[in-house]
Amino acid sequence: xxxxxxxxxxxxxxxxxxxxxxxxxxxxxxxxxxxxxxxxxxxxxxxxxxxxxxxxxxxxxxxxxxxxxxxxxxxxxxxxxxxxxxxxxxxxxxxxxxxxxxxxxxxxxxxxxxxxxxxxxxxxxxxxxxxxxxxxxxxxxxxxxxxxxxxxxxxxxxxxxxxxxxxxxxxxxxxxxxxxxxxxxxxxxxxxxxxxxxxxxxxxxxxxxxxxxxxxxxxxxxxxxxxxxxxxxxxxxxxxxxxxxxxxxxxxxxxxxxxxxxxxxxxxxxxxxxxxxxxxxxxxxxxxxxx
Amino acid sequence: xxxxxxxxxxxxxxxxxxxxxxxxxxxxxxxxxxxxxxxxxxxxxxxxxxxxxxxxxxxxxxxxxxxxxxxxxxxxxxxxxxxxxxxxxxxxxxxxxxxxxxxxxxxxxxxxxxxxxxxxxxxxxxxxxxxxxxxxxxxxxxxxxxxxxxxxxxxxxxxxxxxxxxxxxxxxxxxxxxxxxxxxxxxxxxxxxxxxxxxxxxxxxxxxxxxxxxxxxxxxxxxxxxxxxxxxxxxxxxxxxxxxxxxxxxxxxxxxxxxxxxxxxxxxxxxxxxxxxxxxxxxxxxxxxxxxxxxxxxxxxxxxxxxxxxxxxxxxxxxxxxxxxxxxxxxxxxxxxxxxxxxxxxxxxxxxxxxxxxxxxxxxxxxxxxxxxxxxxxxxxxx
Amino acid sequence: xxxxxxxxxxxxxxxxxxxxxxxxxxxxxxxxxxxxxxxxxxxxxxxxxxxxxxxxxxxxxxxxxxxxxxxxxxxxxxxxxxxxxxxxxxxxxxxxxxxxxxxxxxxxxxxxxxxxxxxxxxxxxxxxxxxxxxxxxxxxxxxxxxxxxxxxxxxxxxxxxxxxxxxxxxxxxxxxxxxxxxxxxxxxxxxxxxxxxxxxxxxxxxxxxxxxxxxxxxxxxxxxxxxxxxxxxxxxxxxxxxxxxxxxxxxxxxxxxxxxxxxxxxxxxxxxx
Numbered sequence: 046x047x048x049x050x051x052x053x054x055x056x057x058x059x060x061x062x063x064x065x066x067x068x069x070x071x072x073x074x075x076x077x078x079x080x081x082x083x084x085x086x087x088x089x090x091x092x093x094x095x096x097x098x099x100x101x102x103x104x105x106x107x108x109x110x111x112x113x114x115x116x117x118x119x120x121x122x123x124x125x126x127x128x129x130x131x132x133x134x135x136x137x138x139x140x141x142x143x144x145x146x147x148x149x150x151x152x153x154x155x156x157x158x159x160x161x162x163x164x165x166x167x168x169x170x171x172x173x174x175x176x177x178x179x180x181x182x183x184x185x186x187x188x189x190x191x192x193x194x195x196x197x198x199x200x201x202x203x204x205x206x207x208x209x210x211x212x213x214x215x216x217x218x219x220x221x222x223x224x225x226x227x228x229x230x231x232x233x234x235x236x237x238x239x240x241x242x243x244x245x246x247x248x249x250x251x252x253x254x255x256x257x258x259x260x261x262x263x264x265x266x267x268x269x270x271x272x273x274x275x276x277x278x279x280x281x282x283x284x285x286x287x288x289x290x291x292x293x294x295x296x297x298x299x300x301x302x303x304x305x306x307x308x309x310x311x312x313x314x315x316x317x318x319x320x321x322x323x324x325x326x327x328x329x330x331x332x333x334x335x336x
Numbered sequence: 337x338x339x340x341x342x343x344x345x346x347x348x349x350x351x352x353x354x355x356x357x358x359x360x361x362x363x364x365x366x367x368x369x370x371x372x373x374x375x376x377x378x379x380x381x382x383x384x385x386x387x388x389x390x391x392x393x394x395x396x397x398x399x400x401x402x403x404x405x406x407x408x409x410x411x412x413x414x415x416x417x418x419x420x421x422x423x424x425x426x427x428x429x430x431x432x433x434x435x436x437x438x439x440x441x442x443x444x445x446x447x448x449x450x451x452x453x454x455x456x457x458x459x460x461x462x463x464x465x466x467x468x469x470x471x472x473x474x475x476x477x478x479x480x481x482x483x484x485x486x487x488x489x490x491x492x493x494x495x496x497x498x499x500x501x502x503x504x505x506x507x508x509x510x511x512x513x514x515x516x517x518x519x520x521x522x523x524x525x526x527x528x529x530x531x532x533x534x535x536x537x538x539x540x541x542x543x544x545x546x547x548x549x550x551x552x553x554x555x556x557x558x559x560x561x562x563x564x565x566x567x568x569x570x571x572x573x574x575x576x577x578x579x580x581x582x583x584x585x586x587x588x589x590x591x592x593x594x595x596x597x598x599x600x601x602x603x604x605x606x607x608x609x610x611x612x613x614x615x616x617x618x619x620x621x622x623x624x625x626x627x628x629x630x631x632x633x634x635x636x637x638x639x640x641x642x643x644x645x646x647x648x649x650x651x652x653x654x655x656x657x658x659x660x661x662x663x664x665x666x667x668x669x670x671x672x673x674x675x676x677x678x679x680x681x682x683x684x685x686x687x688x689x690x691x692x693x694x695x696x697x698x699x700x701x702x703x704x705x706x707x708x709x710x711x712x713x714x715x716x717x718x719x
Numbered sequence: 720x721x722x723x724x725x726x727x728x729x730x731x732x733x734x735x736x737x738x739x740x741x742x743x744x745x746x747x748x749x750x751x752x753x754x755x756x757x758x759x760x761x762x763x764x765x766x767x768x769x770x771x772x773x774x775x776x777x778x779x780x781x782x783x784x785x786x787x788x789x790x791x792x793x794x795x796x797x798x799x800x801x802x803x804x805x806x807x808x809x810x811x812x813x814x815x816x817x818x819x820x821x822x823x824x825x826x827x828x829x830x831x832x833x834x835x836x837x838x839x840x841x842x843x844x845x846x847x848x849x850x851x852x853x854x855x856x857x858x859x860x861x862x863x864x865x866x867x868x869x870x871x872x873x874x875x876x877x878x879x880x881x882x883x884x885x886x887x888x889x890x891x892x893x894x895x896x897x898x899x900x901x902x903x904x905x906x907x908x909x910x911x912x913x914x915x916x917x918x919x920x921x922x923x924x925x926x927x928x929x930x931x932x933x934x935x936x937x938x939x940x941x942x943x944x945x946x947x948x949x950x951x952x953x954x955x956x957x958x959x960x961x962x963x964x965x966x967x968x969x970x971x972x973x974x975x976x977x978x979x980x981x982x983x984x985x986x987x988x989x990x991x992x
Contacts, residue, residue: 056804057816059797060860064819067857068826071834074841103711108718127733134730146734148968152961153737155914156744159937160953163579163945164740167747167755170585174743174757190521194569194585208737259824266827266921272527273576276569280717283829284527290833291925293529293710294423300837303830310825416929427840573942583756599944603753 079300088296096301106285106302110309113281116196116271117264120203124260125253127204128211135212136219147216154209162273165202169193169274194276202270207263211256218252254321258314265306282306385410388634391428392441394418395654396621401647402638411634422446429455429626437626439635442489444479444620445694451488456624461485463636466643466661471681474660479691480622489622492642493657496689497531498616500592502581503606511539511612514588515562524580525563525590527570529713531617534692535590536560539614544692552704552712560716563590570717574599581607594656594675611688618689620660745957748950755945766951776952779936786848786932787916790855795909798863799901805864806871817864824861831857832925839926847928854926855919859912866911870904910966917959 079096081088100106131150135143168174169192176188191197246253268283275281286306289299388411390397397415406413416437419425425440429450442450450456461467467475467487474480474494480487499508508514514523525532536556537544547556564570568586571577578596580586582605589596592609600607623639625632642648643660649667652659658676659665665678677684685691695706748767752760770776801820804813823831835854839846874897882892920934927935933956937949 053804053808053810053812056800057812060801060820060864061812061816063797063853063856063860064816064822067835067853068819068822068831071831071838072826074838075830075834078837078841103714105711105714105718130726131730131733134726138724138727144968146730149734150737152957153734153741155918155957155959156741157934157937157949157953157956158918158920159934159941160744160949161740163755163941163949164743164747166579166583166585167743167757168740170583170757172584172757177757202740205737205740208733262825262827266829268829269921272570272572274569277564277567277717280570283827285714286829286833288527290836291421294427295710296837296840299833303833307826307830310827314825575940575942575944579755579945582754602944603946605754 075300075303078296079304081297083295083297096297097305099298100301100305106282106305109280109282109285112196112271112279113265113283116199116203116275116279116281117261119200120207120264121257121261123200123204124207124211124264125215125257127208128213128256128260129215129253131208131212132215132219135216150209150212154206158206159269161206162202162270165198165205165274166193169198169201193274196275196279199271199275199279202274203264203267207260210263211260214256214259215249215252218249218255250321254318257321258317261313261317262310265310384633384637386412386631386634387438388413388631388638389416389436389438390414390440390638391416391425391437392419392439392623393621395651396441396623398638398641398647398651401650402641405641405647409634409637411637413638425624426450426455435626435628436630438629438631439638440624440626441621442624443622444477444491444618444691447489447491447622447624448479449694450624451482455627456488457627457629457632458482458486458488459490459625459636459639460487464490464640464643466490466640466663469643469662470660471662473682473685473691474620477691479620479693489624490639490642491620491622491660492639492648493652493655494618494620494660495593495655495657496611496616496618497535497591497593498609498611499588499590500577500581500596500607500609501588502584502586502600503608505587507608507610508588508612511535511590511614513612514590515559515566519587520566521568522587523563523566523590524568524571524577524586524588526574526577527572527717528591529710531591532560532716533709533713534617534690536563538617538690541614544690544695547704548702549704549708550702552708557712557716560713561719564716564719578603578605578607581605598656615688615690618685618691620691741953741957744950745954747947748954750947750950753946755947755950766947767955769948770951770955773948775931775936776933779931779933782848782930783917783933786851786855787913789852790859790916791909791913793852794856794859794863794912795905798860798867798908799905802864802867802871805868820861820864822861823857828858828919828921832922835922836925845928846926848930850926850928851923851932854922855912855916858919858922859915862915863908863912866908867901867905870901874900906966914959918956 078088080092080094082091082093082095083089131146135147139146166173170176171188171190171193173193175192176185179185180188265281266283268281268287271279271281272284282302283306286299286302289295289302293299388406390413392415397413397418399413399415402413405411419441422443425442425446426449428437429440442456447456451458459467462485467490470491474491480489480491482488499511499514501507513519533552533556534544536559537547537551540555540559542551542556569580571580571589574593574596577589577592578599581589581596582600582603592607594609597607597609623635623642625635625639629635642651644663646667648659648661648664649669651657652664653668653672656672656675658678658681659668665673695709696703697706699705747755747759749762749764750759751763751765801816805817832854835850836846838844839850844850878900879892879896882896883889887895918934919932920938923932923935924938931939933952937952940949
């Protein structure tokens with residue numbers, strides 16, 4: 046069925062309108078606010094970069110950014126590694142159980158995010174499941190303090206809900222390249238790590254990149270988990286943005302912080318891509334994958 | 337010149353902070369906050385009866401307690417959602433939605449702020465007789481009083497913020513004890529600039545109303561930095577604090593209140609809120625009537641019932657709050673009544689509590705401004 | 720049956736890890752005591768009865784279901800429409816919209832929620848059901864678009880050509896050939912949208928009006944008191960995706976089977992040989 050111009054406009058219209066109205070325009074408004082002045086009650090129309098200056102000159106925001114990274118980077122690494130392993134198993138080793146495990150993975154994603162966080166307190170608290178178990182067995186004498194209200198806890202909690210995302214992204218990609226891979230692996234007469242590194246990873250490079258970037262973004266953006274289980278050193282950038290906008294009401298500063306965060310995202314995404322290209326996980330050109 | 341400072345005097349309801357704009361109420365119909373409001377018969381400013389649009393904290397709406405009275409008066413109350421943070425009121429009153437509200441809530445700093453900004457109308461003793469029945473402090477404080485016989489709001493419940501400790505831990509006599517190395521990892525506080533900064537000022541015997549920037553950046557922030565190093569975590573809400581205390585993860589919270597004791601009891605845990613030697617941070621919630629309230633007479637009638645009668649007593653009881661009106665005191669059941677020194681309210685307040693005014697928005701010499709306090713707290717969090 | 724591999728063990732552990740907090744959460748839903756401290760104080764279903772009698776919970780559940788249904792329906796319809804354009808035409812407009820549609824995934828939900836709230840404040844638009852739906856729609860639409868576009872691209876155009884050759888008009892072709900083939904994918908995507916919308920909290924936190932969604936109800940309940948009633952809510956909610964995914968899996972499977980049968984070049988699925 047061919048699509049003429051008018052039909053195309055009709056088809057694209059709703060989605061286009063939605064995106065413009067809910068992303069483009071609000072982002073534009075937010076950008077405008079980021080250069081406004083805040084007078085204590087409402088933003089005042091102005092063009093001044095004072096908010097951005099504040100973001101970059103106040104040492105506190107740098108600390109919050111570092112806190113965010115200290116949680117997001119480990120989370121991303123562990124999630125992507127774990128997700129890749131799961132998807133690899135699903136594609137090559139699962140056999141008949143594939144759909145069941147896949148369903149299990151996906152369903153776990155849909156359990157209540159908030160209730161899960163509080164469950165971590167029960168699990169990792171001083172008198173929680175883990176500590177009680179370890180003490181009963183005799184491995185430790187004193188409860189382990191770092192399990193909860195620490196960056197470790199924030200990472201564990203975030204990995205727990207991000208793992209299914211990465212697994213699914215990796216699965217979608219791995220499932221598509223599987224046939225060629227089998228040929229390649231058989232022809233090479235090799236199995237194991239070499240074939241994974243030389244063949245599988247580059248072929249699924251884009252997926253790994255996508256999964257890594259997605260996980261990193263989601264982890265940075267999580268402003269609820271670090272607050273509830275992260276302890277006192279886990280104030281993240283997202284929390285600060287949320288504070289400025291919800292509690293303080295300082296829209297200009299909150300907006301400036303938000304855009305700074307998105308800019309940071311772009312930089313990180315580019316770095317990721319460069320890093321993956323350098324380690325040959327991601328081929329330089331799309332053609333490399335086929336050769 | 338109206339001080340348009342923004343303040344974060346937090347009443348206990350701030351902690352209850354319902355996320356979003358509030359919960360749908362039970363059977364109170366759906367919300368319509370936008371323009372176009374209720375087109376059913378409205379009243380003149382003098383006759384009671386007809387609609388009453390309420391926008392206040394959950395539990396302050398007295399929907400159940402006043403049911404019979406409303407029926408008798410022919411008032412139909414509609415709860416336009418619940419407040420989640422005090423700032424919501426400012427936003428709503430300034431927006432188009434504000435034109436529909438008949439009665440709302442503000443605490444001891446916001447009341448004056450909103451009045452001076454011309455958003456609320458004054459209330460006289462003739463309209464609300466209970467105002468003449470208030471304890472001395474509330475009757476005379478410039479935070480509520482405009483001039484003799486006229487107030488900018490109807491203050492009806494008060495309380496204080498101070499330390500709360502869980503069962504079995506010793507009561508501290510001095511807040512500085514919370515910095516003891518023995519208590520490392522055993523304390524918490526809420527993640528909130530205003531309460532922590534103001535408490536720290538009080539603890540360090542600095543008057544928050546006259547605190548200078550040097551004092552703020554100096555002793556006030558330094559104390560908080562030391563406290564944060566002791567803290568296990570910064571709580572997100574009052575429920576969170578209760579959870580931490582009840583589960584034994586922490587022993588004390590810096591920003592505690594009687595309501596924590598109530599909620600802990602529901603969970604089978606025991607906590608105790610009390611006043612160490614530096615005292616506590618007082619808060620007082622008041623009913624405010626927006627300037628263009630369409631049903632002012634109903635609002636006045638509603639407000640009057642906050643300072644007299646059983647419903648007012650019941651409302652205070654449910655939150656372990658204190659009443660500002662003398663006549664309500666005997667109507668409060670003994671356990672809650674005994675929590676407050678009604679025999680000498682003024683003396684108690686003078687000796688123990690600080691109800692402070694908003695932090696200045698514009699810098700006035702070397703006084704600490706509102707923005708300074710926010711920045712200071714962020715520095716504490718980053719330390 | 721393949722011999723158990725080291726990888727299999729690792730994956731099993733990972734899946735167990737995924738369910739660890741859920742197991743605790745469900746366990747405590749039956750806690751007789753009223754807090755979440757370990758160990759539980761006996762078994763009881765009182766929290767379930769508390770929740771099911773709580774009007775606020777029921778209202779929030781109904782509201783979430785309503786929002787999720789509308790979101791899913793709208794996402795399905797406008798997603799399908801746009802997917803047609805994505806799959807069949809490569810004009811600049813298509814490329815632009817396609818690029819835009821990738822944005823919501825790249826932006827933090829916090830940013831999306833905040834931007835929406837700020838924009839609404841700027842035009843004095845009072846948040847209500849429509850703003851909640853809008854926030855959810857923009858969050859799910861990229862996923863719907865990807866799934867449906869892929870499905871559409873997988874449909875062999877030769878089939879449609881054949882139908883046209885046999886005398887069917889464009890609308891007939893659409894109705895009889897194309898839509899049935901892409902239907903399962905659309906349904907699957909819509910169900911996915913439903914599930915995402917139902918659990919969304921980061922954006923909704925900012926766009927909500929006066930009726931809370933279920934996750935927000937849990938959020939606000941947690942602020943007042945942390946007790947097993949929220950666990951009861953979570954347990955009830957855990958049943959919902961099973962139903963949805965069961966239906967989705969059924970439809971997506973059929974979609975794959977239909978594609979396989981209809982494709983002129985045989986395709987294999989994950990090397991099942």
